[in-house]
Amino acid sequence: xxxxxxxxxxxxxxxxxxxxxxxxxxxxxxxxxxxxxxxxxxxxxxxxxxxxxxxxxxxxxxxxxxxxxxxxxxxxxxxxxxxxxxxxxxxxxxxxxxxxxxxxxxxxxxxxxxxxxxxxxxxxxxxxxxxxxxxxxxxxxxxxxxxxxxxxxxxxxxxxxxxxxxxxxxxxxxxxxxxxxxxxxxxxxxxxxxxxxxxxxxxxxxxxxxxxxxxxxxxxxxxxxxxxxxxxxxxxxxxxxxxxxxxxxxxxxxxxxxxxxxxxxxxxxxxxxxxxxxxxxxxxxxxxxxxxxxxxxxxxxxxxxxx
Amino acid sequence: xxxxxxxxxxxxxxxxxxxxxxxxxxxxxxxxxxxxxxxxxxxxxxxxxxxxxxxxxxxxxxxxxxxxxxxxxxxxxxxxxxxxxxxxxxxxxxxxxxxxxxxxxxxxxxxxxxxxxxxxxxxxxxxxxxxxxxxxxxxxxxxxxxxxxxxxxxxxxxxxxxxxxxxxxxxxxxxxxxxxxxxxxxxxxxxxxxxxxxxxxxxxxxxxxxxxxxxxxxxxxxxxxxxxxxxxxxxxxxxxxxxxxxxxxxxxxxxxxxxxxxxxxxxxxxxxxxxxxxxxxxxxxxxxxxxxxxxxxxxxxxxxxx
Numbered sequence: 001x002x003x004x005x006x007x008x009x010x011x012x013x014x015x016x017x018x019x020x021x022x023x024x025x026x027x028x029x030x031x032x033x034x035x036x037x038x039x040x041x042x043x044x045x046x047x048x049x050x051x052x053x054x055x056x057x058x059x060x061x062x063x064x065x066x067x068x069x070x071x072x073x074x075x076x077x078x079x080x081x082x083x084x085x086x087x088x089x090x091x092x093x094x095x096x097x098x099x100x101x102x103x104x105x106x107x108x109x110x111x112x113x114x115x116x117x118x119x120x121x122x123x124x125x126x127x128x129x130x131x132x133x134x135x136x137x138x139x140x141x142x143x144x145x146x147x148x149x150x151x152x153x154x155x156x157x158x159x160x161x162x163x164x165x166x167x168x169x170x171x172x173x174x175x176x177x178x179x180x181x182x183x184x185x186x187x188x189x190x191x192x193x194x195x196x197x198x199x200x201x202x203x204x205x206x207x208x209x210x211x212x213x214x215x216x217x218x219x220x221x222x223x224x225x226x227x228x229x230x231x232x233x234x235x236x237x238x239x240x241x242x243x244x245x246x247x248x249x250x251x252x253x254x255x256x257x258x259x260x261x262x263x264x265x266x267x268x269x270x271x272x273x274x275x276x277x278x279x280x281x282x283x284x285x286x287x288x289x290x291x292x293x294x295x296x297x298x299x300x301x302x303x304x305x306x307x
Numbered sequence: 308x309x310x311x312x313x314x315x316x317x318x319x320x321x322x323x324x325x326x327x328x329x330x331x332x333x334x335x336x337x338x339x340x341x342x343x344x345x346x347x348x349x350x351x352x353x354x355x356x357x358x359x360x361x362x363x364x365x366x367x368x369x370x371x372x373x374x375x376x377x378x379x380x381x382x383x384x385x386x387x388x389x390x391x392x393x394x395x396x397x398x399x400x401x402x403x404x405x406x407x408x409x410x411x412x413x414x415x416x417x418x419x420x421x422x423x424x425x426x427x428x429x430x431x432x433x434x435x436x437x438x439x440x441x442x443x444x445x446x447x448x449x450x451x452x453x454x455x456x457x458x459x460x461x462x463x464x465x466x467x468x469x470x471x472x473x474x475x476x477x478x479x480x481x482x483x484x485x486x487x488x489x490x491x492x493x494x495x496x497x498x499x500x501x502x503x504x505x506x507x508x509x510x511x512x513x514x515x516x517x518x519x520x521x522x523x524x525x526x527x528x529x530x531x532x533x534x535x536x537x538x539x540x541x542x543x544x545x546x547x548x549x550x551x552x553x554x555x556x557x558x559x560x561x562x563x564x565x566x567x568x569x570x571x572x573x574x575x576x577x578x579x580x581x582x583x584x585x586x587x588x589x590x591x592x593x594x595x596x597x598x599x600x601x602x603x604x605x606x607x608x609x610x611x612x613x
Contacts, residue, residue, distance in 0.1 A: 015454050023458070027466060140594040142546045144553045145587055148573035156577050249550065264554060267466060275466070283458060 005295045012287050020070065023279050024063055027272055053079055053273075066276075075277040080269045081262075086277035089262060094281070096166075097251065097258035100177060101244040108182035108243070109189055109236065116193025116232075117225065121216075123198055131190065138187030143246060147180045147253040164254040177254045181247055185239050192235055197228040237293030241286040343607040350603025353596040360593055364412035373403035398571070398582055407563055408586050412593070414564040418479045419544040425483025426544075427537050430490025431529065435521045437491070438498025449495065452488050464547060468556040478557070482547055486540060493532050501528050531608040538601035542594045549590060565590045 041049070050056045054065055069076055075086035084092075112135075119131040154160050154176065166173045200206065201224060209219045248260030259278060266274040334342075344350055368374065398404060437448040467481040501507065502525065510520050549566025551557035553573075558564040565586050572583030 015450070019454050019458055022454070136595065136598065137591075140542060140546075140598050141591055142550060142594075144550055144573075145569055145590065148569065148583060149587065151573075152577070152580070152583070252554070267468075279458070279463075279466075 004298050008291055008294055012291055016284065016287055019283050020067065020280055021063070023276055023283075024066060025059070027275060028059055028062075053077065070280070075280070076273045078266075078271055078274045080266065080271040080274070086273045089274060090259060090277060090281055093257065093259035093262065096256065097244065097247050097260065100174070100181065100250070100256065100258060101240070101247045103174070104178045104181035104185065104247070105240050105243050107178055108185035109239075111182070112186040112189025113193050113229075113232070115186065116190040117197055117220070117228075119190065119194045120197035120201065120228075121220070123201075128194075132194070135187040135190040135194075138183040139191070141183075143180055143184070143249045144253055146183060147176070147250060150176050150180060151253075164256075166254075166256050177250050177256060180253070181243060181250045184246075185243055188235065188239065189232060192232050193228065196231045197224065200224050200228045234293070234297065237289050241289050244285060245282060340607045344603055347603040347606060349599045350607075353599040353603070356592060357596045357600065360412065360589070360596070361416065364409055364416055367409040368406060368413075371403070371406050371409070373406045398579075404581060404585055407568060408565075408589055411563045411565045411568045411586060412589055414558055414562060415545050415548055415566070415590075415593075418476075418548050418558075418564065419541045421476065422479040422483035422486060422544045422548075423537055423540045425480050426486035426490060426540060427533060429484065430487035431494050431526060431533060433487065434491035434494025434496075435498050435525055435529070438495040439502050439517065439521050439525060441499070441502075445495070449492075452491055455485075455488050464551065468551060478551075479544070479548065482544060486544060490533070490536055490540070493536055494529055497529050497532055498525055501525050535601060535605045535608060538597060538604055542597040542601075545590070545594060545597075565593075 047056070054062050057065070066076065073087075075090070078084050078086050078089055081089060115131050115135060119128045119135075122128045122131075151164070155162060155164075161175050162173055164173075206219060206223060209223050214222075247258060248263055250256070251258040251260035252264060259281075262274060263278050265271075266278070398407065433448065433452075437445045463485060464482060467485070468478060507520060507524055510524050515523070545565070548557055548564060549569060552564050552566030553570040555570065558567050560567075568586035569583060569590065572579070572586060575582055
């Protein structure tokens with residue numbers, strides 16, 4: 001078990017390194033640079049700026065410098081927000097982004113499981129049809145559209161919640177963003193749960209349980225729910241990473257103070273340091289999550305360890 | 308006739324009867340699949356709606372008196388009005404929303420088609436090659452897919468926008484180049500099992516070259532999963548496109564797409580709600596149809612995987 005976990009961690013290292021390399025070079029190959037403003041800078045100033053950020057060196061040298069710093073945990077300076085380093089900017093935005101992502105994750109998983117199980121128990125009756133349709137709508141309506149529609153309905157017409165912005169510690173500002181972020185995830189979990197639950201309910205051991213006279217609730221609680229959860233667990237990892245990247249969008253719709261706010265403008269301004277820093281941070285979060293899911297899976301199912 | 312036994316007589320009689328009757332009709336696998344698809348009501352309704360939307364987007368503009376960039380100075384910021392012919396209302400510049408929604412749907416469909424085609428082509432070739440050659444080639448190729456998976460998709464798309472700037476076609480070829488990962492995985496899995504089958508062995512024994520085997524014998528057998536997954540890729544790309552346009556990075560004025568329309572409609576939704584609601588309704592209907600069709604196809608082509 002420990003050996004398997006260790007092997008997985010070791011195999012993630014080259015992946016991370018290659019991905020960092022790919023990001024670095026793709027970003028540098030794009031035309032334009034961080035100092036192409038509306039007004040051209042005087043050549044001397046430009047040369048000094050480029051020298052300050054090592055942009056005058058050959059690309060390979062820059063890459064070596066960057067990776068060297070990265071290994072020491074230094075993501076370098078931001079080239080547009082000159083008062084901050086990339087690490088500082090990420091440290092400001094990250095806690096909020098993570099909080100948003102994880103809250104949405106918990107809400108969505110809980111709602112999705114309940115909806116999926118309810119639909120499966122009522123298979124092919126009207127509650128099933130209604131719930132399946134709702135899950136489908138949650139799944140296909142894109143974040144930004146859902147966000148706009150909900151702002152219009154609940155913030156403008158009904159005036160129940162604020163349309164955007166964030167005051168520290170205020171829960172009501174988070175209701176809409178979390179709902180919008182959570183819905184697609186909840187829809188997918190509900191569909192997975194419904195499918196696997198229907199399959200489980202058709203198995204022989206459930207029939208046995210029924211034939212020995214157990215009530216429906218007892219059967220569900222004791223025999224059906226646990227095995228039905230297995231396919232859902234395998235989606236939780238990708239689902240969480242999807243929510244964390246998806247929160248960039250939601251943050252920009254609802255004007256929330258997370259990483260998302262800076263990333264898009266940084267990409268357009270060619271703020272190499274900030275874009276690379278964000279991509280690398282996200283990549284590490286995703287890799288770590290995948291690793292965690294793999295290890296949990298190996299713990300649940302010993303066959304996986306030897307593959 | 309001499310020598311006819313009772314048994315022969317029965318058999319002859321049976322044979323004659325068979326000859327006069329029509330031969331029992333066999334059903335091919337495709338016919339079975341179509342039969343199952345037709346029984347799925349949601350999928351049939353979705354197909355009909357999708358055809359209507361496609362007609363709406365591609366033929367509609369020819370039937371309207373307004374073009375998508377023509378300004379009607381007498382109707383600026385007007386709500387839907389049937390007498391004047393602005394069925395979906397007009398925008399702040401007096402352009403007919405119906406014409407703009409048609410043009411936007413057309414753009415979204417074209418872009419999604421291009422990107423899906425690119426992703427399907429790359430995915431099939433990549434997955435089939437990895438699966439067919441197996442061993443070290445497979446390990447290296449799939450490791451690369453793992454790495455691509457680890458990169459945050461949206462961030463990469465935004466970087467692509469930065470590289471390709473404002474050329475929508477190139478941009479969506481680029482997005483297609485990012486979307487092929489799952490397709491490659493699916494195709495590889497299928498190829499691994501197909502390449503062990505006898506007809507592939509026979510082709511190899513007949514001296515066919517690996518790439519000929521992949522193209523002639525393996526790829527045609529992948530049709531089912533590829534069609535299913537491609538149908539599910541289209542809505543994903545439409546979402547990506549509309550998201551980029553929403554951020555102002557995708558299709559540019561006066562050209563428009565559903566995402567662009569929504570992004571212009573969202574800020575003014577309070578006073579001019581039809582500018583948000585009409586493109587939103589088309590987008591949601593389109594996405595729901597495509598998803599239902601994808602689901603229906605999966606159930607029809609792959610009944611064991613329900």
